[in-house]
Amino acid sequence: MLRISSFLNTQKQFIPNERYGVQLQFKRLFITCLLTLAAPLQAADNTIFQTLTTDTHNLDKYQWKYRPVVIFAPSKSDADYVHQMKILNESKSALTDRDIIVLSDTSPADNGRLRAKLEPIGFELVLIGKDGGVKLREKRPISAEVLLSTIDRMPMRKANLD
Structure with missing residues (x-):
């Protein structure tokens, strides 16, 4: 029982590597581009x-x-x-x-x-x-x-x- 509780209580430390950082930046850039492109379409639809x-x-x-x-x-x-x-x-x-x-x-x-x-x-x-x-x-x-x-x-x- 002690092993299970100690396993549940330990937190994994996440150490981002260079590849993860690039992927995260790409995802942020992609989402920003989508939002930027969608705004004029929404405005056009309203007008x-x-x-x-x-x-x-x-x-x-x-x-x-x-x-x-x-x-x-x-x-x-x-x-x-x-x-x-x-x-x-x-x-x-x-x-x-x-x-x-x-x-x-x-x-x-x-x-x-x-x-x-x-x-x-x-x-x-x-x-x-x-x-x-x-x-x-x-x-x-x-x-x-x-x-x-x-x-x-x-x-x-x-x-x-x-």
């Missing part, structure tokens, strides 16, 4: 869906960086708007991969400047290319496949894939 402000009169700040998908609707509870947002939410990674940012205007009474410029009636989805040009206008919700294939046919997208 992909935004509300369009009433004073926005153009989308110049997105030009050459993003492909804005502007969604106009009579209200947030509009059936077409709810359906379209559900479709887009289910395709977040594909949208992020294609540099898409979704901007919503669900308050026609606020007389937003971009709404006045594009003059949507009821529900409307407008895809703007990175060059700032209108690439697609739809009065009904569209599938993710239609949106993504439209983008995939664009010259800038093809160049990014090569």
Whole structure:
């Protein structure tokens, strides 16, 4: 019994060797890199869906960086708007991969400047290319496949894939 209790009470002294130190440093570096890379992805996920402000009169700040998908609707509870947002939410990674940012205007009474410029009636989805040009206008919700294939046919997208 004495042998067992003395065995349990003795503590092993761990003396790190050079190899262990290198492995530990590598693990720390690896974890730091993962956290650093994951932060922008998380931030991108949080900013992909935004509300369009009433004073926005153009989308110049997105030009050459993003492909804005502007969604106009009579209200947030509009059936077409709810359906379209559900479709887009289910395709977040594909949208992020294609540099898409979704901007919503669900308050026609606020007389937003971009709404006045594009003059949507009821529900409307407008895809703007990175060059700032209108690439697609739809009065009904569209599938993710239609949106993504439209983008995939664009010259800038093809160049990014090569």
